[in-house]
Amino acid sequence: MTTYHDAVNDALERLDDLGYERSLGGGDLAxxxxxxxxxLAVLGHGDAVPAWVAVYRAAAPHHEPPVAHQRLDSTEDSWRPALGDIGRAGDFEELFAREIDADGWQTVLQRWWPRLLAGPLTGLTHGLIRTAHAVRSIAATDSPTGIQLTELxxxxxxxAARFIDKPGPGRLRGSLSLPQAVAAMRRSAQPPTSPAEGQRRLRSPDDMPGYHDNLExxxxxRIQSLLSDMTAEFAGVCVAHSNGMFPIPLVHGVTAPAAARLVLPYLPEDQHEATAAALWQTQVTLAMITTVDSGGEAEARxxxxxxxxxAWDELVARAVDHKDEHVIKFTEACLREHTLRPDPRYAWAADLAQQRIERPDGDSGPAMVARFAKP
Structure with a gap:
């Protein structure tokens, strides 16, 4: 049986020539x-990784890996003007690789996490999530390989290269619990009319009426309790708005907090509340983009x-067989969160996601992007 460490390194080698994004459904996705x-390796299915990688690579063309053009230094006047410029992706990757080699991965993580946290929605949260998966793989071994450090x-x-800096860092200064805040959250008057409109709202969420009020x-x-509230509540939100088609953008309201939990042990405590605030900002934005009301959410539990x-064993086996990356990541996040604090919404959400998200061998790309336009 392939070990977790071997499966991860084999996968990273097989995927090493792919760029940061892929062309799918008429858009560029992470x-x-x-x-x-x-x-897959975390779920104990490392033996399935090579076949899964082959399916994933065949599903959509990826961009070329970024190339470094102009050196970025660790001084703020060097890197800050380059934030959000995808053309500088190779420069950022080279900067982080150089810093990790010089200072160690955990020091670099603690240095850059608060800088990038102001843009939690980058890549529909995949800047944060990809970083967290890399951290989990590195932290699982005393001797991370070069390709694992490269992945970080x-x-x-x-x-950094897709950084979205609007509307600035969130704050936890209201008086409501997470379930109360979700119930009180103002939603959009109407969903986006096109994928392009969904992306525009993602880049400028503060243009949506009521957005700043929701953030407050x-x-x-307590951070661990709040993360559990976030993931459980949004598992219910996902199901309440599935309506025959599982809303993939809302999935990240679960997977992003679950991913951030993986990173917290390697961050100083003074970065924890800011992390929670950024995750709330993410959930507000996703809910306002994707939903027009809170119908069905209160009854979800x-x-x-x-x-x-x-049972969870069957849900995991079905996710592996399904092969869609969102199904796999969502099922694992729900299982991990359920293990920490059991809640029936996790298994229900994972089950419906597996039933309603198209398999990668189907015509899933346009439908996935179109879900930005469905309540």
Whole structure:
């Protein structure tokens, strides 16, 4: 049986020639290969990684890997003007690789996490999520390989090169609990009319009426408890708005907090509340882009408790067989969060995602992008 460490390194070598993004459904979406493969290995299915990588590579063409053009230095006047410039992706990757080699991966992570956290929605949260998967693989061994450290530089590099800095860092200064804040959240008057409109709202969410008020709803809470509230509540939000087609953008309201939890042990405590605030900003934005009301959300837990859902072993096996990267990552995140604090919404959401998200051998690309336009 292939070990986790061997499966991860084999996958990274097989995916090494792919760029940061792929062309899918008429848009440029994040490269999910390293994240999906690492998740398969975590689930104990390292033997399935080579075949999965082959399916993933065949599903959509990827851009060329970024190339460094102009050296970036660690001084703020050098790197800050380059934030959000995808043309500088290779320069950022080279900067992070150089810093990791000189200072160690954890020092670099602690240095750059608060700088990039102001843009949690970068790549529909995949800057943060790819970084977190890289951290999990590195932290699992006393001797990370060069390609594992390169993967961390690429996660950070993508986050920096696609950085979205609007509307600035969130804050936890409200008075509501997470479930209360989600229930009170103002939604959009109508969903985006096109993928392009969805992307515009993602880049400038503060243009949506009520956005800043929503950011002020949530009060401070112990970080681990708050992350559990976030993932459980948004598992229910995903299901409440599935309506025959599982809303993939909302999935990241679960996977982003679950991914951030993987990183917290390697961050100083004074970065934890800012992390939670950025995740709330992410959930507000995703909910306002994707939903027009809160219908079905309050009842989601009770409905999940009475639903006939397969056991987790079967859900994991079905996710591996399904092969869609979102299904795999979502199922693993839900299982991990359920293990920490059981909630029936996790298994129900994973089950419905597996049923309603198209397999990668189907015509899934345009439908996935179009989900930005569905409530």
């Amino acid at each position: 490269n999910h290969g390293p994240m999906g493969a690492e998740t 530089s690429r996660g950070l590099g993508y986050w 709803l949530l009060g401070p809470e 009770d409905r999940a408790a009475s639903a006939e859902v397969p």
